[in-house]
Amino acid sequence: MPASPLAAVDLRDVSHSFGTLGVLGPLGLSVARGEFVALVGPSGCGKSTLLRLVAGLVAPTGGGIVVDGTPVTGPDPKRGMVFQQPALFPWLDIAANVRFGLDEQGVPKAEGNRRAADWLAAVDIADFAKALPATLSGGMAQRAALARALAPEPDLLLLDEPFGALDSLTRRDMQALLERVRQRTSATVILVTHDVEEALFLADRVVVLSPRPGRVVAEVAVPFDHPRDDALRLSPAFMEARGAVEAALAASRPSASQTDVSRRESELLPG
Ligand SMILES: Nc1ncnc2c1ncn2[C@@H]1O[C@H](COP(=O)(O)OP(=O)(O)OP(=O)(O)O)[C@@H](O)[C@H]1O
Numbered sequence: 001m002p003a004s005p006l007a008a009v010d011l012r013d014v015s016h017s018f019g020t021l022g023v024l025g026p027l028g029l030s031v032a033r034g035e036f037v038a039l040v041g042p043s044g045c046g047k048s049t050l051l052r053l054v055a056g057l058v059a060p061t062g063g064g065i066v067v068d069g070t071p072v073t074g075p076d077p078k079r080g081m082v083f084q085q086p087a088l089f090p091w092l093d094i095a096a097n098v099r100f101g102l103d104e105q106g107v108p109k110a111e112g113n114r115r116a117a118d119w120l121a122a123v124d125i126a127d128f129a130k131a132l133p134a135t136l137s138g139g140m141a142q143r144a145a146l147a148r149a150l151a152p153e154p155d156l157l158l159l160d161e162p163f164g165a166l167d168s169l170t171r172r173d174m175q176a177l178l179e180r181v182r183q184r185t186s187a188t189v190i191l192v193t194h195d196v197e198e199a200l201f202l203a204d205r206v207v208v209l210s211p212r213p214g215r216v217v218a219e220v221a222v223p224f225d226h227p228r229d230d231a232l233r234l235s236p237a238f239m240e241a242r243g244a245v246e247a248a249l250a251a252s253r254p255s256a257s258q259t260d261v262s263r264r265e266s267e268l269l270p271g
Pocket residue numbers: 018023041042043044045046047048049050212
């Protein structure tokens with residue numbers, strides 16, 4: 001599969017197995033520079049694995065991944081990642097956590113402080129600069145994790161269910177926040193989520209994966225301009241896009257009646 005000239009991320013015939021368990025692919029996926037793609041699919045279909053492969057934390061057992069023209073062979077500071085659990089360094093205050101990647105890059109101290117303060121303000125936690133992570137709520141800690149990932153100005157931001165552990169109201173606040181901070185960065189974004197509404201609210205394209213081993217079964221373009229606000233969720237066009245993604249998800253699963261038939265057949269089998 002030839003690389004698209006505009007692709008920031010190119011997955012070429014990628015597959016992955018853990019031992020004998022095939023969890024992903026083979027699949028191809030191209031993400032354009034600056035595009036925001038959301039991945040949805042049934043639990044266990046390999047979404048997190050796909051993100052870890054792109055991050056270079058795991059090597060694929062088949063195919064290859066190219067980011068900005070260079071094959072992925074390991075982690076790179078140009079690829080920021082946010083996980084479901086904030087994973088902040090517990091012994092560093094929030095400002096130092098956000099500054100961490102900048103210190104690693106050798107950014108001078110004064111500039112690092114200024115950029116960290118700027119990002120803390122952008123995610124509305126400037127007042128918590130001196131707090132330790134353990135004293136923050138889940139939502140606040142996740143704001144800090146987002147600021148930490150964005151402060152080094154990554155070319156690619158990988159978000160693995162970043163709001164999955166939050167209550168629904170905090171989750172909506174965080175979606176609005178991510179939509180807002182996205183205007184400050186030109187990073188390409190890949191978001192893994194279980195939440196179809198979240199995917200549609202944030203992304204430019206939603207990619208639907210099949211049950212394990214995950215393969216691309218549908219792609220839905222999200223035609224709404226940015227910045228988006230909450231009213232969008234109630235618009236007929238949004239509901240229509242939601243219906244399209246949910247239909248693709250439902251179509252990719254074995255139907256309930258098929259499952260019932262196979263269960264009944266297995267119940268009838270001797271032994
Ligand atoms: N390190 C590992 N060793 C063995 N099996 C693994 C490992 N990591 C993941 N798996 C298995 O691979 C499959 C895919 O896992 P993965 O976390 O990528 O799926 P997912 O789509 O992100 O799931 P969920 O939506 O539930 O988070 C699962 O069956 C999981 O148990």
